[in-house]
Amino acid sequence: SQTIHQWPATLVQPVGSPLSLECTVEGTSNPNLYWYRQAAGRGLQLLFYSVGIGQISSEVPQNLSASRPQDRQFILSSKKLLLSDSGFYLCAWRGILSGNTIYFGEGSWLTVV
Amino acid sequence: GNSVTQMEGPVTLSEEAFLTINCTYTATGYPSLFWYVQYPGEGLQLLLKATKADDKGSNKGFEATYRKETTSFHLEKGSVQVSDSAVYFCALRGYGYSTLTFGKGTMLLVSP
Numbered sequence: 001s002q003t004i005h006q007w008p009a010t011l012v013q014p015v016g017s018p019l020s021l022e023c024t025v026e027g028t029s030n031p032n033l034y035w036y037r038q039a040a041g042r043g044l045q046l047l048f049y050s051v052g053i054g055q056i057s058s059e060v061p062q063n064l065s066a067s068r069p070q071d072r073q074f075i076l077s078s079k080k081l082l083l084s085d086s087g088f089y090l091c092a093w094r095g096i097l098s099g100n101t102i103y104f105g106e107g108s109w110l111t112v113v
Numbered sequence: 114g115n116s117v118t119q120m121e122g123p124v125t126l127s128e129e130a131f132l133t134i135n136c137t138y139t140a141t142g143y144p145s146l147f148w149y150v151q152y153p154g155e156g157l158q159l160l161l162k163a164t165k166a167d168d169k170g171s172n173k174g175f176e177a178t179y180r181k182e183t184t185s186f187h188l189e190k191g192s193v194q195v196s197d198s199a200v201y202f203c204a205l206r207g208y209g210y211s212t213l214t215f216g217k218g219t220m221l222l223v224s225p
Contacts, residue, residue: 006156032211043217044157044202051211059212090156100145100164100206102213107156 002027002098006091006105013112019064019078021108023091026072031095033074034102035066038088050074086112115140119203119216126193126223134188134219136177136203144205146170146179146186147213151200160188160201198223 006023013019025031035047046059048066056066063082067075074091091105119136126132138144145164149157161170166181175190186203203216 034212036215044213044215046212046214049212092157094211101147101159101162102206103159104149104157 002093002095002103004091004093004103004105006089006108008108009106010109011111013081013110015083015112016080019076019081019085019110021076021089021091021110023074023076023105024072025093025095028072028093028095028097030071031093031098032102033068033072034092034094035074035076036090036092036104038090038107040087044090048076081112083112086110115144115205115207115210115214117203117205117214117216119201119219121217122200122220124219124221126221128195128223128225129192130223132188132190132193132197132221134201134203134221136186136188136216138184138186138203138205140184140205140207140214142208143181144207146177147204147206148175148177148186148188149202149204149215151202151218153199157202193221193223195223195225197221 003026034049036044050068089108092102094102116139147162148160150160161172163170163179169178177188200218200220202218204213
């Protein structure tokens with residue numbers, strides 16, 4: 001079966017510090033991978049998606065970046081965090097074995113202080 | 114572009130009450146429609162889906178019917194439980210698109 005792992009689950013970082021959130025998917029090959037953000041009182045916002053290694057599409061201009069160094073690994077990064085980067089970050093995947101359904105990880109809570 | 118509009122919450126109900134959460138969408142072509150549920154402190158879980166007009170998705174007592182004529186996908190449950198308290202997101206994936214477009218979410222609070 002397919003599983004998605006995302007870490008860390010909770011993170012408190014000072015303004016201006018770097019960020020790295022990691023996500024891996026198991027049990028499938030060549031998945032589409034996604035990073036969403038859920039800010040307090042707001043809906044889900046698509047940040048990045050990737051259809052293959054090294055292929056990243058950015059949906060929203062910001063100080064975040066994403067990378068896909070391996071087929072089933074997706075990393076969300078920032079060089080200098082802003083207060084407005086606080087939120088709940090969700091990694092997700094979709095693949096041949098999931099049909100047209102996108103499945104989400106458990107999420108990572110980021111608080112920038 | 115694609116968009117999803119769902120009723121604002123919170124929706125507050127007593128246990129065993131009937132639930133409806135409205136969701137309407139705008140999309141070209143024939144999107145697939147989804148309801149996701151987010152329990153407190155957790156990620157999103159797929160609740161149900163429908164991929165073509167008149168399809169009914171169902172799971173855990175929840176149902177939603179894909180109504181193309183009214184561009185709607187309302188979520189219903191005949192008798193809610195306290196454990197159903199969560200945030201519910203309506204979403205669509207446009208035909209030929211790789212990504213989901215979400216509504217803003219509706220919080221459901223069920224009291225004993």
